[in-house]
Amino acid sequence: MTYQVIYVLLLLIVLLTSPTLAYYSQPNLLTVIPFKQGLAYIKREQSIIVFGGESNNAKYTNDLNQLTQTATGYNWTSLAQQNIPPAVAYGQAVISKDGNSMIVLGGITNTTVNQVYPLQLYQYNFNTATWSNQTNTNNVTNTAAPLNRWLFSATPDTNTGQIYIYGGVVNDTSIFSDFWLFDPSTSGFTAMPAPTIRRYGHTASLTSNGKLVIIGGVIVSQDYTQNILAPMDQLQIFDIASKQWTMVNATVAANNILPSPRAHHSAVLINGTHILMFGGNNNAVGRLRASINSVYMLDTTTWTWTSPDISGILPSRRAYAVAEILDDRHLTVAFGKRINIYIYVYSADDHFILAIGGAGSILYNDINALDTFTDSWLQSFTDSGSTNWYGLSTGVIIGVSVVCAFILIIICILLWKFGHHIKWIIYRIHSDIWKPRSGEPIWAETARICSQLFFLFLFLLFLAFVIRQAIDSPNVTQTIQTPSASVEVPDIRFCFDGYPVYADPNDVRNPGVACQTDNGYSCNQFIKPLNMSVFQPNFADKFGMVSCYLFRSDVYFQLTGTSGANNGSRLIFSLYGDSTISAGAIHLSTFPKEMDPIVQVYNINDGIPSLLDRDEVLNWQNSDLNDLQSTNVYTVSPFTYSAIGYTLSDHQYLQDVGWNYVGFLPVTNSTPEISTAFRMESANPTYNLTHSDIGVIAVTPDSYTKTTKREVKMYTLVNALGFVGGVFGILVTVQAWLFGYRPLSPFGIVHRWSVGNMKQSILRGLYTSFKTNEDTIPMVTPVHRRFSMLNVNDIDNDINDQQRITMVEERMQTLERVFKAYYVNDEVFRSLDNASKMSTSIMRDQYHRENTNHRNNTDGTLFDKLITDNKSTKGGDYELVQRNDTSSSNSSDTAKHHHDPKA
Template identity: 35%
Template sequence: MYTQAVVLSNNDSVAIIGGKYEGYFPNITDPIRAQVYSFSQNAWTSLPGLEGSGAVPPHRQEHTAVKSANGLIYIHGGVSSFNNFTLIMDNWSYDPTAGIFTNLATPPVALYGSTATALPDGRILYVGGWYSDPQFDPGFSDYFLFNQSAVYNPEGDSWQIQELNADAIGNPEVARVHSNAVLGPEGRYLYYFGGDNLGITGVDDEYYNDLWMLDTQTWTWTKPSVAGIQPRARTGGSGALLSSKYLIFGLGGAQTFRFNTFDILAAAKVSNPETNEVDFSSAKWIANTTTGEILNQAQWSPNGISGGIIAAVVIVCVVVVLMLLYLAFRFRHRVRRAIMRVHYGIWSPRTGEPLWAETARLISKVILMFLFIAFFVFVIVQVIESPKSTYIVTEVPEDGQVTIPDARICFEGFSIQESPEDGSVYPRVSCMTDTGLSCNDHITLLDLEYYNPHFMGNLGNNRCFLFTGNNIGDNQNVLKLAPETIPQLNSGHDFQLSFRTVNISESGRVHVSFYPAERDPNRVIFLSDTSPKLSDSDISAFIANDNDDYSSVNTVDLKPFDYAYVQYQLESKEYLTDNGWNYVGFAPNHNKTPEVSITQRVQNQPDMADTMVARMIIAPATYTTLIHREQKIYSLVNGVGFIGGLFGLFVAFQAIMFGFRPRSPFGLVHRWSVGEMRRSISSGLKDRFNVNKTPVPLVNPVHDRYSLDMRNYGRSYVDDEEATYIDDTESLSSEHRMTAAAGTLSPIAAKGTPSTSQIFVNDDSRRLAQVEDRMQLLELVFKSYYVDDEVFQRLDVALKRPEDQANRASRRSIGNYFRNSRSDQAGPRSTADHVELPMREQEQTVQHPAAVPVPQQHFRNSSDSD
């Protein structure tokens, strides 16, 4: 850290110069450390020139290193180290081609935590930081304020203190260190961002996230008003120009926080190409995406729409309107029919009901419908934006045994050496269950050359092991714990980890971290194991947190002679996936993430035996798995319940206020079907209910004198492909009555829709037969569409049930007695008189020879006829 990175001229290598190294505390005379990384070769090498006999600058940190237009790298200022806090007042150049360092003229100031920017003309501009003037104390003197800067000219190896116009700053006495300075794409303006006030005590530290722009021609500061989301305050970050359009600022931190985010700034647009002046208000903070594109998040403005787009939208709207008007004219009959169907479906006053009652009912229905639609929309919005809740389910394993989580054990600060007694390398860890079973074969030594964990104590000499409840690639050798210790069935009730070193008097620490076996990143990093529960981003996040040593859960830190008792709880977090099915609320989809939580107690036990420096007993908290299952508070399932309840209340309100109206047995399928489907419904009704050509009950009266009772308000709608609309008042005209009295067709039939069901019968001799037909038809329609005839079926079976033989014989005798009595009284009958016909059949035979009796099968239950 506190190093400087410079991209070399070949754009294939980057030089890392100076900085702070872990465990390295340089003196003022130590040569500078520098490495070169090659992107093409993926290899690190030492910076050429450090091993030669030539002069080499002393090691430093928080300095500046920048490549000038001449290809040379210029190194200036900094301090030797935090342990030897000496400000270095020198200026060096480095030639990457020849690998030669050159000590240049002594600068007028020695800067620490400043910025260095190479200008297009080859000069180097230094802004901000602390400085030391050789005329005063060689230590720290003051901030390098915003009202001044230092400019180095490589051509003459000369320095100049450049005064800056700080009137626009407001408080020019406040300067900063550890900021970022990037020259804009126009090559004139310096973008200055971030930094801190270098609070000595660490209590009054201030960190900045504002942006300043310095005009390198007029040497004037400007603080622009930048649109977009303001980035977080940071210090010690990095900045660079990206794609000649954007500036990127990232990394750094604030106090002990470390950031790994980046902020993108769209550079101010050039307003005058001749002078490269810019429009400061055009600079804005934007966001980057994973695709590599940079998306502008400026708010939409109507002024940004061109006139061509507006004209195109207007033309399209006009064309659409014209097309709709043409279609309405072309299919005007169908449109009128649809409108009339809707009209007569809404306006349906009952006979004898006043107009104001029907009007009030419709107004109430519209208001309730509006409230219902509003509530429906509210429920849908609630389902979409529903918060989530979590409930806990306890899962008990079938065999009563639970697995053991993985544990990473790291020794920090202990000497790594071989024991003279057993030849083993220490520190090491041993494992044993309470049944006396050794579990050392479940412990694996980790290769820290590939990855070395970092701990806050920074004691050095790390040595790490990984304990796994099941060996890698061996699913048979699995450690499981159970409430009852049965060696032949389980591994025991708990187990012990013993931490051992050769010299137990050493001061060090033992760090034990627990992980669920399915989500152990150490298996992926060290053992090349695969885990479907871990993504690359999960591994990167683990490494970042591990390097910062921020993890505070599932970790136990032990010092020498500590004894710990740890209980772990296996858990599973089931999170709802981003799936549309989860809005339904039935059988939702979850992402299952195994986890583990621990509770611990640590106490000191100074009488450890032999080489044991600490120990730990590990046992399950419960022999179950706690499932934290996520669910939506609102879903379509319970939303439908709310909607149905409200609908029921509205229907009940309408029935209480305006009376009950029977519901139609037809639904949307019957009413709004078209084509062959509609014709099949009509044909089915005609075939099943028009056997005797009987006038339809409830629609056609038996006699014209009853037509007065059928009068209603409005028009009657005949729902047919060749529908005609008739006014009921017409049926009351004198012409209607005369034609009805003469036995001719009704006005409907006369208009081109002949139907025997429309005939008024004026012949009294036929009225009785027609009434009987109407009653049978009415029964059949009611049984098919309005009533369930199950109770009638059972009654019929009960009446026809066979009785005992005695009762039947008695009834037969009594019946014969009465029949004989009637025969004696009536006298002798002719042969024709012995042919008994029911009165109904006689009437039909004599008076109506053309009438056909209704077959019995036509009056079956509707379910049978189907």
């Protein structure tokens, strides 16, 4: 019954406290989602529809995609399109009132950049997957309709389906302050009362009570003499009912800080009254630009800013991101852009102070989710019931309370049902600990036990320290090298960046790679062109067209360090391409054969197994798309000579299993690895005059050895045994030095704590082996009642002397046998017995030699005489001989002595 209750309790704990997890950072999405920023997007049901934007490969794009949140993560799909509009970036998108169409407004295209055009309007119908152009081409002024722009706001009114358009920019001298109302049902624009502030890079949110809230952005004066970030404590508000603009002073909640001014951030309306703001940048130019990733909440009922204390791994700093709440709980943030700054300096309130150094921009394709119920950036979705911003969920609180009550009830039941067993255990522990010696005062035994407990505490403390040291032990790597006649060669990818591929495959200007070894062996058969339509890496230099080749040899092809009939000792690669191109590069990547992700990406099946799982390959693809690879990756300039040295090793990593804490026979993962060193000479301006290639690369093993890197733990439990044994011995010695040595009991845990049949068999064996009168147990019962301390005055003469002698003999025999079985090693006594028997045999031989003429005499008489004559020289040994000789003949007498008082 008790086990059933415990099982139900554990099941209840699991059900009440365990959340449902779904890991959404899916590596397969990162290889298909493009790196983008400045997209036009809308929320449609559980999806974000994104159109256009700027990518790594194109300044303007016109692809249409859908990011959908599911119970297990996210899905990314491409939507069909007909009559596709021009590629655009930094536009705005609004969904229709019925949700069946999407309108994309404004943005930059190749045609409209820095040009005066009517506001570009394109409508996409989800039912027909068709675009239609809604642009009013007759309007070339801003009198009847707004001009085209970007970095503006377009906010829909969900009640009427109308769209409010405010601000924006065309170029540095065309920044708008106009305000328009667009009705998609009539395709008509209405000029609305406009503020006197030119603004761009802001957000606009329409609350449920009809307030259009403008947050952040860049404010430009009418004469363009001032250009500042809009302060966050002064918010521009438009009331759609009264059609008036007002300025509201926002405050900060207690123990919070005011958001730093920013532009190009994201804002999402929650529950019609709260605005959640994420990210943005300071809109500075060049090296002074800096992005942020903070989150703030604006309560439009009190105009109060709060900065939630958010946990978890923060997303990267960014601006121009896509942000929506798709399930009324999780804020999804994707895409965006960050200027690559070397040093950021911020004040304590998140304001920008200084940013030094800089490089190009970084685009993102990741997905981040903020749980607005628990204030945490998630690595997984959590279904924890109804929760609030600052506490645990109600289900968790109720579950913990119920579990505590169940535990208390079970403890009471166990005490009531098994109380007598607990009392017996306490008694046994007391009887085993409290053992004062005869004549020893109580304080001495008390001090001994206290000292023993103190030493036990020290020992347990040291034992816990040693075990913790073994658990937290760092891993160290041992490098083992053994000489080898030959070594394997790595896989090498060659990517030509900026070298075009011509239509004629025999054109010598086409990029290519030739391979041979130092002894002239051709290895061209191991070079394979890679299909760039399957996967094409991206390089930050962006010289132009990219084409890649893979060198992957068979397993039998190895390099040797000795001369003779072999493949050679190093590889020599000649690189070919259009020698008239000076702005180009060749990017090299090296891999061990079993750890080459290219094999899986391009589905190369050559019989060599791949040890990479799918997630590792997808993560590599994502890094390769963003040019983040840094290990064993090199860039070769044209018209140069380069050299690569490599070492292939078998790295045996410890697995995360408990057995590896023990210290022997570890469980490891064998992972092939490569370490390389690279050297490139300066480019030779006359190289192409004397060479048909554009560069040469020599690849050589660092040494002809088999290298194994073995990971071991610095401290293990086996190592700890020596320390534990030493400390235990010291503590036992100190205890004995303080309170004297006490003989250890021959009984162990098995004998002491056995119960039932086991205990009865032990007692039965003792009784059978040392069978004796119950009143004559040595060291337990006194020799006689008259010698007992309890009966010192009670002299009983009822037992005669012969009975007492018999009892003493029996007691001595029992004591002797117990000491032989448990305390005394009888080896020396058996040796003495053997020596006695040997002496008897010698004496018999001597007697027979000296009395050959008296064989008819009685041997016993002559032998006894011999013993008597030699007592002075042989001592007591002859008495033992005589006793042994006569033991058999007097065995019956011995028995008689035990029962006959007159014997």
